[in-house]
Amino acid sequence: MSDIILETRGLTKHYGGVHALDDANFILRRGEHVAIVGDNGAGKSTFVRQITAVEKHTSGEIHFDGSNVEFKDPLEAREAGIETVFQTLALADDLDVPSNLFLGRELFRLRLGPFSILDRKAMRERTMEALKTTAVKIPNVDNPIRNMSGGQRQCVAIARTAAFASKLVIMDEPTAALGVQETAQVENIIRGLKERGVPLILISHNLRQVFDLVDRIVVFRRGRIVASLNKDETDGNDIVSYITGVKSGGDEPAFA
Amino acid sequence: MSHATHGLGGLKYDPAKRTRPQELNVFVALVLIVVTFEVIGRLFLGDSFLFNTRANVDAVFNTARLSIIILQVSIVGIIALGVTQVIISGGIDLSSGSVVGATAMVTMSFAQTALVNGNPNPKAIFGDWAMDLPVLVPLLVGLVCGVIAGVINGTLVAYTRIPPFIATLGMMVTARGFSRWWSNGNPISFPTESYAAIGKGMMPVAIFVALAILFHCVMTYTRYGKHCYAVGSNEQAARMSGINVNHHKVLVFALAGMLAALAAVVLSSKNLTAQAGMGVMYELDAIAMAVIGGVSLQGGRGSILGTVLGALIFGVIISGFTFLRLDAYYQEMVKGVIIVGAVVLDQWRQRSRSRG
Numbered sequence: 042m043s044d045i046i047l048e049t050r051g052l053t054k055h056y057g058g059v060h061a062l063d064d065a066n067f068i069l070r071r072g073e074h075v076a077i078v079g080d081n082g083a084g085k086s087t088f089v090r091q092i093t094a095v096e097k098h099t100s101g102e103i104h105f106d107g108s109n110v111e112f113k114d115p116l117e118a119r120e121a122g123i124e125t126v127f128q129t130l131a132l133a134d135d136l137d138v139p140s141n142l143f144l145g146r147e148l149f150r151l152r153l154g155p156f157s158i159l160d161r162k163a164m165r166e167r168t169m170e171a172l173k174t175t176a177v178k179i180p181n182v183d184n185p186i187r188n189m190s191g192g193q194r195q196c197v198a199i200a201r202t203a204a205f206a207s208k209l210v211i212m213d214e215p216t217a218a219l220g221v222q223e224t225a226q227v228e229n230i231i232r233g234l235k236e237r238g239v240p241l242i243l244i245s246h247n248l249r250q251v252f253d254l255v256d257r258i259v260v261f262r263r264g265r266i267v268a269s270l271n272k273d274e275t276d277g278n279d280i281v282s283y284i285t286g287v288k289s290g291g292d293e294p295a296f297a
Numbered sequence: 298m299s300h301a302t303h304g305l306g307g308l309k310y311d312p313a314k315r316t317r318p319q320e321l322n323v324f325v326a327l328v329l330i331v332v333t334f335e336v337i338g339r340l341f342l343g344d345s346f347l348f349n350t351r352a353n354v355d356a357v358f359n360t361a362r363l364s365i366i367i368l369q370v371s372i373v374g375i376i377a378l379g380v381t382q383v384i385i386s387g388g389i390d391l392s393s394g395s396v397v398g399a400t401a402m403v404t405m406s407f408a409q410t411a412l413v414n415g416n417p418n419p420k421a422i423f424g425d426w427a428m429d430l431p432v433l434v435p436l437l438v439g440l441v442c443g444v445i446a447g448v449i450n451g452t453l454v455a456y457t458r459i460p461p462f463i464a465t466l467g468m469m470v471t472a473r474g475f476s477r478w479w480s481n482g483n484p485i486s487f488p489t490e491s492y493a494a495i496g497k498g499m500m501p502v503a504i505f506v507a508l509a510i511l512f513h514c515v516m517t518y519t520r521y522g523k524h525c526y527a528v529g530s531n532e533q534a535a536r537m538s539g540i541n542v543n544h545h546k547v548l549v550f551a552l553a554g555m556l557a558a559l560a561a562v563v564l565s566s567k568n569l570t571a572q573a574g575m576g577v578m579y580e581l582d583a584i585a586m587a588v589i590g591g592v593s594l595q596g597g598r599g600s601i602l603g604t605v606l607g608a609l610i611f612g613v614i615i616s617g618f619t620f621l622r623l624d625a626y627y628q629e630m631v632k633g634v635i636i637v638g639a640v641v642l643d644q645w646r647q648r649s650r651s652r653g
Contacts, residue, residue: 116539131537133530135597136523144527145538147520155521155548 043107046071046209046240047092052101054087061087063264065101069209072238074231076251079261080284085244088261089211092242093118093125106208116145122208126198126215138182139168142201171204172196174233177226192223199230203239210234211242216250228254248277260284319591319598323606330610334617346620362616364499370586370612371505372567374605375560377583378512379553381604384587385516386549387529387596388454388461392468393557393583396446397576398476400561404439405485405571408432408492420486432491439558446472447554451547469580477573486570496567504563508556513601525549529596585632586611588639593647 047069054062062084069075077085091098094112103110105121112118115125132141143164151158168182177196179189186194195215202210212231216224231254234241245251251258252272260268260283268283282288334346347363349356376393383390409418411428418428446468453464494500516522524545527535536542560579565571590607592599614635618628 115537119539127537131531131534133527133534133597135526135530140523140527144535145540147523149520153519155524155545156515156519158518159520159523161518 044070045104046073046106047242048104049088049092050102050104052088052091052103053099054084054091054096055099060264062091062098065266067259067266069240069242072235072240073257074235074241074243074255075257075259076243076245076255077259077261078245078248078251078280078284083261083284084264085261086213087264089125089213089242089244093123093211123211124202124206124209125211125213126202127213132186132194132198134187135185137185138172138179138197139164141186141197142168142171142204144201146205167204171200174200174203174230190223192219192226195219195223196226196230199227203230203234206234206237206239209240209242211244213244214246215243216245216247224250248280251280252277262286262289320600320603320606323589323591323603323610327606327610327613330613330617334613334620338620342621344620346617362620364502366609366612366616367502368499369615370608371501372560372564373579373582373611374505374586374608375501375508375563376557376579377586377604377608378508378601379556380580380583381587381590381592381599381601382512382516382525382549383461383553384584384592384594385529385596385599386525386546387532388546388549389584389594390450390465390550390553391462391580392446392450392465392472393553393560394576394579394581395469395472395476396443396554396557397561397564397579398573399446399472399479400439400442400558401565401571401575402476402479402485402573403442404435404558404562405488405565406479407438408435408488408565409485410487410489413487418487420484422480422485429489432489432495435488435492436495436562439562440555443554443556443558443561444551445554446557447551448547450554451550454550455543455546473573473577476575479573482573484570484572488566488569492566493569494566496563496565501563501567504559508559509601509605516601521545521548526597529598531597581636582611582632585636585639588636588643591643593643594640595647 045068047067049065049067052062052065052067053060065084065088067088077088079085087096090096092103093115094117095115103112105123110121112121119125133144136144139161147157148160148163148167149157150160165182172179172182177193177200179193179197186197189197195218199212199215202212216227219227228250231241231243235254241255243251243255256272258268258270258272258275258280259266260270260280262284267289268280270279279288331347338344338346344350345359347358349359376397380390380393406422407427407430409421409423409428411418411425413419421428450461450465450468453459453467454461457464495504516525524535524540527538527540528542528545532542561571561576564575586607587599587604588594588607589610590599590603590605592603592607614631615628618631
């Protein structure tokens with residue numbers, strides 16, 4: 042089995058004449074945590090949307106878990122083992138925590154097609170287990186998540202990802218809207234993934250967080266990957282110079 | 298269940314902070330409305346709304362009035378059960394009244410009896426082959442009609458992405474046209490005895506209650522029910538979570554169509570006739586029952602139990618007006634006010650929730 046879980050070759054996305062993503066060559070190894078950084082509009086989210094098949098890429102190849110894949114929709118990507126926390130929360134406000142965790146993959150007591158009987162007890166127990174690892178505080182998991190704080194909701198979204206993570210987790214700015222304490226909780230979940238050897242792509246603007254959590258940092262600028270640096274061989278200033286274009290990828294060897 | 302199993306992260310579960318079920322508010326409203334009619338009746342009419350006041354009848358309650366209240370809402374209530382599922386899924390169904398009309402016409406054509414008082418059936422639609430069929434035939438034909446109308450609604454909403462309001466408005470007009478065309482506007486009458494038994498006496502109430510219990514369980518315990526709330530709450534999230542939203546929409550509208558068809562069977566059986574104008578405005582009454590029962594027009598919230606309570610409020614108000622000897626004109630005007638009021642209340646609830 043190959044050491045590489047995800048590889049993109051020449052991945053490109055044009056919106057009309059806009060080159061949102063240009064010839065992205067990217068490699069992620071098993072168990073590796075990689076951060077993607079870059080200015081707004083640098084192509085970070087676009088890159089993730091191509092991998093998870095939220096959008097169709099213009100050209101290029103995606104290899105996942107040893108085979109060339111062409112996912113038809115996000116569901117197929119998820120079934121293949123890619124779990125994503127989107128920037129916009131993919132939660133249903135009127136459902137309680139267990140229902141959200143198991144949305145679209147409910148557990149059943151009796152299978153009757155669309156009218157399959159839900160196994161609410163089992164879903165609830167597994168929810169409690171999954172959330173315990175996140176140390177999130179939720180007064181009552183049976184309440185609809187509408188009434189919960191942004192941090193609690195984000196923790197539910199991330200716990201969902203972490204609980205079902207099989208092969209790859211992608212998080213698009215998971216702590217952007219969170220307070221200090223809630224951010225710490227999310228970071229704990231990420232460390233838990235590292236311990237379990239689940240590979241991660243983390244999009245973040247927070248360099249402190251990036252240096253705390255990941256092994257390698259990939260910098261996007263104007264739709265291109267301009268740097269891929271091991272955490273130990275770089276520092277904040279270096280990364281910022283790549284992000285702002287003071288340093289460019291041109292004088293570095295080809296990588297990423 | 299101990300309180301400790303609700304919360305996470307050391308937070309104590311506080312029963313006082315539990316979200317109060319919406320249905321409780323609706324139930325309180327129902328009680329208040331009944332009390333209001335009772336008080337007004339005693340003060341101004343010297344009569345009781347709820348209790349038996351006649352010396353020659355041995356009963357505590359005015360059972361005649363109570364059974365009329367339930368009976369008159371049970372048929373529209375059957376429709377409201379389907380409409381509730383559609384609205385919870387984030388849609389709306391304006392076609393149910395017309396589907397009742399169309400289905401009643403078709404169903405009745407297969408439920409006719411050959412001889413009326415020894416003479417051939419004067420309202421016969423088909424030849425002898427369609428006379429005196431077993432009751433299962435018209436019943437199945439009716440359900441299929443409703444399901445077809447529902448599948449067309451659902452397919453339009455799911456795959457052409459036109460708003461449900463427009464899709465079902467089209468069905469509303471088309472189905473009404475169909476029911477006029479079916480027999481050139483003539484009523485269809487004289488059903489077989491077994492067909493007439495479906496809507497006899499308090500049968501509509503029994504059917505309504507049975508269906509309400511069935512769909513309460515479906516909405517609470519099955520994947521379909523869970524997906525209704527998920528799709529209505531956040532369609533995008535439902536789609537990203539792998540729910541086949543399009544299939545779900547077709548299924549919801551198909552069930553709503555089926556329930557409208559059932560209502561048509563019960564109604565035509567009860568009236569012993571089918572007319573092209575049957576079910577006019579039923580769709581709005583059904584929507585009103587759901588909305589009064591706490592089903593949010595924005596989708597994602599509400600329940601079958603709420604709708605049943607909403608239907609009861611609806612019935613109490615109408616018979617309350619009759620009890621107070623107010624004209625039918627007032628009833629309709631007040632109905633309109635109640636519908637708008639219920640929606641305004643729903644908006645207020647949401648605003649106060651997002652603040653708190």
